[in-house]
Amino acid sequence: MSAFRALATVDYDRSLSMLIEGEIIPRLMIAHSLDKPVIEIAAIDETEIAALAPLALAVDADALLAHIEAILARGVTIDALMVDLLAPTARLLGQFWEDDRCDFVDVTMGLWRLQEVVHEIAARCPADRMLSAGGHRALFASMPGDQHNFGTVVVDEVFRRDGWVTDRMSGPQTPDLIKRVGDQWFDLVGLTVSCDAHLESLTSVIAALRNVSKNRCVCIMVGGRLFSADPWLAVKVGADGTATDAISALNVAADLVRVRESAALEA
Template sequence: MGESSDRKGSGLSKTQQPAIRFLVESALRTVISNTTRSAPRTREEWIQRLCEALMSDSESSYRAAIASLMATGVSSEEIFQSYIPAVSAYLGELWVSDRASFVDVTVGASRLQGLFRDKGGQASAQWSDRSIPLGQSVLMVVPQYEQHALGAFVAADNLRQHGLWVHMAIGLTREELAELSGTRRFAMIGISVATRNSVEKKPSNL
């Protein structure tokens, strides 16, 4: 009678109960492991932690990791100027050594570029051409055939730190670039390519 009542109360058979218990205990172990996981102590450990967060399924993990890093006293500028380029290089190492899949590395790189886009958008919202100390604009070009844009975002961020307004031109055609450069006066036009081999593909009118 008691056994029958237990089954009715739980809604699970004897064979189902151990399986559910195993799943619950496994989930609890995962939560405890993530909670008690020690914080990185060195710059290299932080870079690895950031890479893991960038490639994770969670959209908020990498932002939480960055927030944790800043809580240790690392400034936002140091993160963008030092940590993120190092994280980008480490993602490349993981891909070359087959320790991360193409999808994982692509997701991580895309999120890094998103951080720079957000930062650049905030700067553009705060500054206009006339309010910038130097009053000069730069066109940063990432050609259509180039698949790596993170370097261009890093360079653009550095230029903004020196008081320049940077317009990002990513994947534009030759005609679009010609029209853009003709309608605005740029103090400099930069082209970002990953390797020297990409220079040979440079459009003749750039």
């Protein structure tokens, strides 16, 4: 019996590896090559991103929300707002900091205001596809040690609106993150990485998550500018996939979970 189990494990690992290499990674590369998300209704342009970033630094959350409401009023969808406007604006604020155009406190306050806008808009516009993801559960967290987690907020909200049951950890310590994954069942764990310095420890964190996960077939995705620039880096650190934005991540995550579940049934 033990020999049979060992053979089944080998076959499972082989088939899963072939499926990921033959299907998931090509999709990952296609997602990376797309210039724009699928959503094109009342599209956001670069000038709006350039205008919103300094606005987030200068006004309070209520004034920022009023500005966002005017954009929604012209027909921009919630998902497009988050993926095409708010997320790039957050990245631009980070660039302001790196270029010494503003200090860390300013950026933190600007990101906090953007996060307040996300929560307010999401509360007013509940998800309309609550059953579409089949009850799959996902945990999203910023990499332990990262100072900013706006990307995690956006991806968590986009997945929730698509019907996933989501959980989110902001600025977790590594033991807390590992404990959460060990205590609860997740089909997917998504980690956002905003700092190059944390890349070195990412491989060990991913390995630890797989080791303790209640779901032995858990899928792990990573995101952030490092992986947008080099999607193959996701494979190098031991993740199953990445995507350039939250909308693309939905498609990649659905494929990853489907392949893992199919492989588990065949094992």
